Amino acid sequence: MTPRRLAVKALIHQEQAGYANLVLDAELKKCTPPLDSRDAAFAARIFYTTLERLPLLDYRINQFTKKPIAKLDAPVRAVLRAGLAQALYMNVPLPAAVNESVKLTRALGKSSAAGMVNAVLRRAAAADVSEADFADPLDRLSIYYCLSRPVAELFYAQFGAEAFPLAAAFYEKPKTTIRVNTLRTNDTALTALLQQEGHTVTPGPWPGALVVEFAGSPAASAAFKKGLFHVQGLASQFAALCVDALPGQQVLDFCAAPGGKSLTLAEAMQDKGQLVSGEFVPSRVPLLQQAFDRCGITCAVAVENDATQHNSDWPTFDRVLCDVPCSGLGVIAKKPDIRYKDLDGIENLLAAQQKILQNGADSLAENGRLVYSTCTVNDKENQAQVEKFLSANPDFHVVLPKTALPGADITPLGTLFLPHRTGTDGFFAAILERN
Ligand SMILES: C[S@@+](CC[C@H](N)C(=O)[O-])C[C@H]1O[C@@H](n2cnc3c(N)ncnc32)[C@H](O)[C@@H]1O
Missing domain, CATH: 1.10.940.10 (NusB-like)
Structure with missing residues (x-):
């Protein structure tokens, strides 16, 4: 072959x-x-x-x-x-x-x-083919920039002329970034180790983040096998850091597999307290335990759970992360099939997202913090969901993040990362607290 x-x-x-x-x-x-x-x-x-x-x-x-x-x-x-x-x-x-x-x-x-x-x-x-051959903006997005008609329509309706640089950015792969396992090493020591292994390392925008050009697959690195880091995009790191999980707290990661954000949360907790990592799809639950074992995390428990159903047996949590299932329209650079989604079933997805967010709020302790995040740039799954939640829960408000990346759009309903502005995946995160 x-x-x-x-x-x-x-x-x-x-x-x-x-x-x-x-x-x-x-x-x-x-x-x-x-x-x-x-x-x-x-x-x-x-x-x-x-x-x-x-x-x-x-x-x-x-x-x-x-x-x-x-x-x-x-x-x-x-x-x-x-x-x-x-x-x-x-x-x-x-x-x-x-x-x-x-x-x-x-x-x-x-x-x-x-x-x-x-x-x-x-x-x-x-053949001489250029963008200018497609006068109709939807033809340009769907043929020249290779998106399904429904995705092209959604982008054009939401972003207008900015849909074109956005679509173009999905052909640029974001740089690989990793999250240092601070339970086992630190930025300086891991940088030196990865350099010894022959990779090129530069500091990321905040502590615990490194930008690495791997010579080969990251998972093949000896440092990875020793559980010294996990691969995590900067926008995902941002969402996990928005949770502000602290040592000793009770933390719920409601939609957790494969576990990138759970790892970042457990590390922020210094492996102290309890992290409950829930996941609906049974075959994905073991991925969580594997990630915890590789990184030496003992404070986390992986459970099969449907976050759209309220679980009255659970205690309340100081921190809840709802990293909900979404259309994935921010991660087209990594997953090319998302380009051609028909977006059928989006209404069901929107309903599930809202239920998960509401259940997250219902599981939150009085002075707790709730974070809602997606890897899509679709306003209906992002700001509109937060707006709907706030109108049903007037005792909550949005907290603005202390920092975000240059180019990120910090709005009153959450922070949006657009790939052509931030050089990351498309991503959204909103921090919610009670008044
Ligand atoms: C965006 S991914 C989570 C990524 C994860 N937080 C991370 O950082 O690695 C969403 C996850 O939610 C799971 N999921 C879908 N429906 C769910 C539900 N009703 N309850 C809990 N998890 C669900 C999906 O199987 C998927 O693993």
Whole structure:
């Protein structure tokens, strides 16, 4: 199996829906003998780059095929898309991208299409396509910036002209940042250790945050295996720090898996007091305990729990974090399938978010602090939810954060991170306290 063939197989598989990461993992697992790590990484890059640019790739290809790309055989369609993605976005020289695609077409039993693949790829790669070709703003967002129509409509309605730099920023991956496990090390010692391991480290914007260019996967680092850090974006760190968890407190992390924010909370608590980390999806609950074990955290307990249901058995908590399930429209850079969401079911999601926030408030001790956060930039899931909560709970008010990153929008209803302004994921966090 070659990496290109594996990427094409995964693209065909992806057409039958499914989460992109699961589809790719399934194809990699089926591969015997397995691809070595370099080939697997190349296959993954082809797969994700193609997915990220699908509508624009198809737009180019459709200018030169007799039939629209949607009507071609699935393997030929996938070969064309993957070949063009390599030539345009992966610095693969055009002749190599074309030759490999033609070989692959034949290998997949589609020899009769080999000539067409050759000609179409050369012409589609050379076509002069620019943003200005899409006069209609929704066409520009959905084809040039590769978003589903509903996502394009939502962004344009909410952000107007700023939707374009926002959409462009989803092609920039935020720098990798880590959270230092202050129970086991400190910023200086971990920096030195990571540098010894060959990674490039710079200080982050606040204590406990480091910006790291890893040579390889962060999870492969010896320091990671020793539980000296976890990978956490700056906006996520900000949300966890907004909780202001203190040693000895009772803290509830209502939607906790895979556990990044729980780790940051437990570290802020100096592993003293009690952290209850709830998670609805049973298969995700063990991820929490694994994270606690790796980082040596003993104050936390991972429990299966539905945060939309009030649990009268629970005590009240000094701090509650509601990091609710959301549309994910802030983390498109990491999860390309979110680009193409149809947003069906958003009303159910909004209702669940509001219930979780209300239950969080109902679990809060008198002088406690509640934090509501999402990884979306959708106003309905963010400021509008806080506004609705405040009108039902007039005894609460929003507390402004002491600091945020440059570019973050600190509003009276919470703090919004937009990737093109902050260089982070899109994110929202609101701090709520009783009057
Ligand atoms: C945004 S993620 C949480 C990320 C986590 N706080 C972290 O920092 O690693 C939301 C989580 O909520 C879980 N979830 C979804 N519905 C839930 C519910 N009704 N009750 C509790 N958790 C829920 C999801 O399975 C998902 O793991």
